[in-house]
Amino acid sequence: ILNVEQSPQSLHVQEGDSTNFTCSFPSSNFYALHWYRWETAKSPEALFVMTLNGDEKKKGRISATLNTKEGYSYLYIKGSQPEDSATYLCAFYAGNNRKLIWGLGTSLAVNP
């Protein structure tokens, strides 16, 4: 059974703080790791699709790294802003069944 774990489950930070969260996934049959940002009642927004071990991707103040050998990815937010408040979801894409397996997400609240 494929399992994707995200930690922490929730996080409260102050505006300006930098923060990071973890996505753990199976290290076998790896094909890709997707990160999404989701505000309730809106569409989940694609952040990154990561495929190569050692990959590092950046979008504004948000960046992500990937370690496929040990099965984890980190998402970093530099200088958090209230508008960063959302649930951050990762999804593992396996090479043998081509479907997204999702974590529960990390709920981030940034206090002004």
Next chain:
Amino acid sequence: EAGVTQFPSHSVIEKGQTVTLRCDPISGHDNLYWYRRVMGKEIKFLLHFVKESKQDESGMPNNRFLAERTGGTYSTLKVQPAELEDSGVYFCASSQGYRDPETQYFGPGTRLLVL
């Protein structure tokens, strides 16, 4: 360019009734996916269309769920008869289908509550 749209945004029905959810993918996207998120649980894959064909429907919970994608454009997901455990947010996503892996673009979801 319009994103993925879903209708309705919310639906409240009684157990035993029928509900049909609609998804309009981004124009030109061959791949269309349905997902469901039950409260407190992770998003789960339901099925995947490539154009009008069902590529993978391994995530469909049971035969009360029927998905169609006529003409390879919009898709419908019908639940008949609805049960309490069908409550959740139903997401639709689409992708171009030019390469693998690729970004899946999500709609805002339909929030279904079965009473």
